[in-house]
Amino acid sequence: MKTLVFVEQRDGKVKKASLEALSVGRALCDATSGALAAVVLGQGVSAIAEVAGKYGAETMYIGDDAIFAAYSTDSYGLGVGKAAQVFGADVLLFSATAMGKDLAPRVAARLEIGLLSDVTSYAVENGGATYRRPVYSGKAYAAAAPKAGKSYAVTLRPNVFAATESPRPHQVIKLENAVAASDVKAVVESLLASKEGLLDVAEADIIVSGGRGMKGPENYKILEDLAKPLGGAVGASRAAVDAGWIGHEHQVGQTGKVVSPTLYIACGISGAIQHLAGMSTSKVIVAINKDPEAPIFKLATYGIVGDLFDVVPKMTEAVKALKARG
Amino acid sequence: MDILVLVKHVPDTETRVKVAPGGTSLDLGEANFVVSPYDEYAVEAALQLKEKQGSATITVLTVGTDEAVKSIRQALAMGADKGVLCGDPSFEGSDAGGTARILAAAIKKAPFDIIFCGKHGVGDDNQQVGSLVAALLGIPAVTVVTSIDYSEAGLVRCHREVEGGVEVVKTPLPCVITCQKGLNEPRYPSLKGIMAAKKKEVVNYKAADLGIDPAQAGKAGAAFEIKGYELPPPRPEGRMLGGEVADQVNELLRLLHDEAKVI
Numbered sequence: 001m002k003t004l005v006f007v008e009q010r011d012g013k014v015k016k017a018s019l020e021a022l023s024v025g026r027a028l029c030d031a032t033s034g035a036l037a038a039v040v041l042g043q044g045v046s047a048i049a050e051v052a053g054k055y056g057a058e059t060m061y062i063g064d065d066a067i068f069a070a071y072s073t074d075s076y077g078l079g080v081g082k083a084a085q086v087f088g089a090d091v092l093l094f095s096a097t098a099m100g101k102d103l104a105p106r107v108a109a110r111l112e113i114g115l116l117s118d119v120t121s122y123a124v125e126n127g128g129a130t131y132r133r134p135v136y137s138g139k140a141y142a143a144a145a146p147k148a149g150k151s152y153a154v155t156l157r158p159n160v161f162a163a164t165e166s167p168r169p170h171q172v173i174k175l176e177n178a179v180a181a182s183d184v185k186a187v188v189e190s191l192l193a194s195k196e197g198l199l200d201v202a203e204a205d206i207i208v209s210g211g212r213g214m215k216g217p218e219n220y221k222i223l224e225d226l227a228k229p230l231g232g233a234v235g236a237s238r239a240a241v242d243a244g245w246i247g248h249e250h251q252v253g254q255t256g257k258v259v260s261p262t263l264y265i266a267c268g269i270s271g272a273i274q275h276l277a278g279m280s281t282s283k284v285i286v287a288i289n290k291d292p293e294a295p296i297f298k299l300a301t302y303g304i305v306g307d308l309f310d311v312v313p314k315m316t317e318a319v320k321a322l323k324a325r326g
Numbered sequence: 327m328d329i330l331v332l333v334k335h336v337p338d339t340e341t342r343v344k345v346a347p348g349g350t351s352l353d354l355g356e357a358n359f360v361v362s363p364y365d366e367y368a369v370e371a372a373l374q375l376k377e378k379q380g381s382a383t384i385t386v387l388t389v390g391t392d393e394a395v396k397s398i399r400q401a402l403a404m405g406a407d408k409g410v411l412c413g414d415p416s417f418e419g420s421d422a423g424g425t426a427r428i429l430a431a432a433i434k435k436a437p438f439d440i441i442f443c444g445k446h447g448v449g450d451d452n453q454q455v456g457s458l459v460a461a462l463l464g465i466p467a468v469t470v471v472t473s474i475d476y477s478e479a480g481l482v483r484c485h486r487e488v489e490g491g492v493e494v495v496k497t498p499l500p501c502v503i504t505c506q507k508g509l510n511e512p513r514y515p516s517l518k519g520i521m522a523a524k525k526k527e528v529v530n531y532k533a534a535d536l537g538i539d540p541a542q543a544g545k546a547g548a549a550f551e552i553k554g555y556e557l558p559p560p561r562p563e564g565r566m567l568g569g570e571v572a573d574q575v576n577e578l579l580r581l582l583h584d585e586a587k588v589i
C-alpha cells in the first residue's frame with residue numbers, strides 16, 4: 001500500500017500526533033510491503049524532512065511556501081491533494097487533531113475517496129487493513145474495512161498509537177506551485193492563544209478535571225495548582241461549564257472533547273454517561289468524590305471517597321514533594 | 327436571504343448501546359431520537375441571523391427515514407420556515423460521503439447564501455458531512471465555530487476552536503459553518519412555535535428527484551464496509567483507598583508513581 005501521511009507542524013515543530021501517524025504508516029507499509037511518504041506544508045519547514053525520515057518516511061513532499069505559512073483548508077487541501085496524486089497514494093493518514101479533522105474531509109472530497117474518522121486501532125490481514133473506531137463517543141467500537149481496490153483516508157486519534165523511530169533513507173520532493181492565491185477563499189487572519197501556560201485537554205497526557213463539586217469558578221485554582229506540577233491540563237464536566245465556571249473548551253464528554261490521557265483525575269464529578277463517554281479510554285482514572293455511590297468509581301482505577309477541598313491540595317503538596325525528589 | 331440548516335436525527339445522549347445478536351449492528355434499545363445536539367446550535371445560529379437580517383427563509387434539510395421528520399418539526403418549532411426530507415430506501419445506511427452527496431444534490435435545487443450544520447453528528451461521530459458538502463458545492467467551510475461576525479457585507483468572520491486557542495477565519499459567502507458549543511444558547515420551542523410547525527411545509531425528495539444513483543448512496547455507496555461492532559473492554563477492577571486523607575494521598579501517589587508509572 002502506498003501510504004501518505006500528512007505531517008502537521010506549528011512554528012516548525014512537528015506535532016507528536018504526526019509522529020504517531022508516521023509510525024502507523026510505517027507499520028502498515030511493513031505489513032503490506034508498501035511505500036511510505038509524508039507531506040509537510042508550511043514556510044521554512046524543509047528541516048522537517050529529517051524528522052519524517054527518522055519515523056519511517058521514504059519520500060517527503062515538502063511545500064515550503066508563503067502560501068502555506070498559516071493553515072487554511074483551501075491551500076492545505078490543494079497541497080495534500082497534489083502530493084497524494086503525485087505519489088499515487090492508496091492510503092492517506094491524518095491525525096484527528098483540529099487541523100486534521102478540518103483538512104481530511106476536504107482532501108477526501110477532492111480525491112473522491114472515503115474517509116474513516118478517529119481510528120483507534122487497526123489490524124492487517126491478507127494485505128488488507130481493518131480499522132476500529134469508536135462510535136457513540138466510545139460507547140461501542142465499529143470495525144470497518146475499505147472496499148476492495150478503493151483508495152481511502154483515515155484520521156487517527158492522537159495519544160493512542162505509539163511514536164516509534166524507524167529511520168529510513170529518504171528523498172525530498174518539492175511541491176511547487178500547488179496553490180494559487182486565488183484558490184484560497186477562507187483565510188486565517190490570526191490565532192488567539194488561550195490562557196497562557198494552560199495546556200489544551202485534547203493534547204494533554206494528564207488531565208485534572210472538576211465538576212459541580214468544585215462549587216464555584218474561584219476553586220478551579222486548586223485544580224490548576226495540581227495540574228501545573230504534573231504538566232497537565234484542566235478539564236471540566238458540562239455542569240461546571242454550563243454554570244459558567246470555566247470555558248467550554250475545557251469540557252470533556254460526549255458533547256465536549258473526547259480524551260484519552262494516561263492519567264485522568266476526576267474531582268467532584270459524578271460520572272454521568274455523557275461524561276464517561278469522553279474519558280473512559282484514559283489509561284488510569286483517579287476519582288475523588290465525597291459520595292461513595294458516585295458512578296465514576298465504577299470506572300476508576302483508584303478511588304478516594306473524600307472532600308476534594310481536603311484531598312486535592314494535599315495531593316498537590318505530595319506531587320510537588322515527589323517532583324522535588326526527582 | 328436563504329439560510330440552510332443541516333439537521334441529523336440521532337439517538338439522545340442518554341442512550342445505552344449494546345451490540346445486536348450477530349455482531350454487525352447496534353441495539354439502541356428504546357432510544358429516544360432527537361435533533362443532534364450540535365445541530366441545535368446550527369438552528370439557533372440560523373434564527374439569530376434571520377433576526378439580524380429582518381427577513382430570510384430558513385430551510386432545514388435532513389437525510390433520514392420518515393421518523394426523522396420529528397427532528398425537522400423540532401427545528402420548525404424553534405422557528406425555521408421549511409423542511410426538506412431526503413428520504414429514500416436506497417439512502418439507508420449511507421456513510422458521511424453518501425449523506426453529503428444526497429445533501430449537496432438537494433441543496434443545489436434552490437439558491438442559498440449560507441449553510442449551518444453541527445460540528446459533528448452524535449452517534450456516528452464522523453465530523454465530516456459539513457466539510458464534504460462544502461467541497462461538493464465548491465464553497466469554503468469553516469469548522470468548529472464558536473462565534474460569527476456578520477458586520478462586513480458579503481463575508482463572515484468566525485472564531486474556530488483549535489488546540490490551545492482560537493483561529494480567526496474570514497470567508498466570503500456562500501459558505502458552510504459547522505457549529506460548536508459556545509456559539510449560542512439554543513432556544514426552546516414555544517407552544518405557539520410547536521403549533522405553527524405542524525402547518526409548515528416539509529417536502530420529501532426521493533433518489534430520482536435528486537438524480538442520486540442508488541450505487542452512490544446507502545450501504546452500496548459507502549466507502550467502508552462495517553465488519554462488526556464491539557463494546558469497549560471492561561476496565562479492570564478499581565481500588566478504593568482507605569484511611570485518613572494523608573494516608574490516602576500517600577498511597578495514591580505511590581500507586582501512580584510505582585505501580586501505574588504515570589507520574
Ligand SMILES: Cc1cc2nc3c(=O)[nH]c(=O)nc-3n(C[C@H](O)[C@H](O)[C@H](O)COP(=O)(O)OP(=O)(O)OC[C@H]3O[C@@H](n4cnc5c(N)ncnc54)[C@H](O)[C@@H]3O)c2cc1C
Pocket residue numbers: 210211212213214236237238239240251252253254255256257267268269270271272273274275278288289290291294306307308309339363
Ligand atoms: C445532550 C447532553 C449532552 C451532555 N454532554 C455532556 C458532556 O459532554 N460532558 C459532561 O460532563 N456532561 C454532559 N452532559 C451532562 C451530564 O448528563 C451531567 O449532567 C454532568 O456530567 C454532571 O456533571 P457533574 O458530574 O460535574 O455534576 P453532578 O452530577 O452534580 O456531580 C457532582 C459530584 O460532585 C460530588 N461532590 C460535591 N461536592 C464535593 C466535594 N466537596 N468533594 C468531592 N466531591 C464532591 C458529588 O458527590 C457529585 O457526585 C450532557 C447532557 C446532555 C443532556
Ligand SMILES: Nc1ncnc2c1ncn2[C@@H]1O[C@H](COP(=O)(O)O)[C@@H](O)[C@H]1O
Pocket residue numbers: 332333334335362364365368387388389390422425429442443444445446447448450451452453454455456
Ligand atoms: N443525515 C443527515 N441529514 C442532515 N444533516 C446531516 C446528516 N448527517 C450529518 N449531517 C450534518 O452534518 C453534521 C456533521 O455530521 P457528521 O459528519 O455525521 O458528524 C451534523 O451535525 C449535521 O449538521
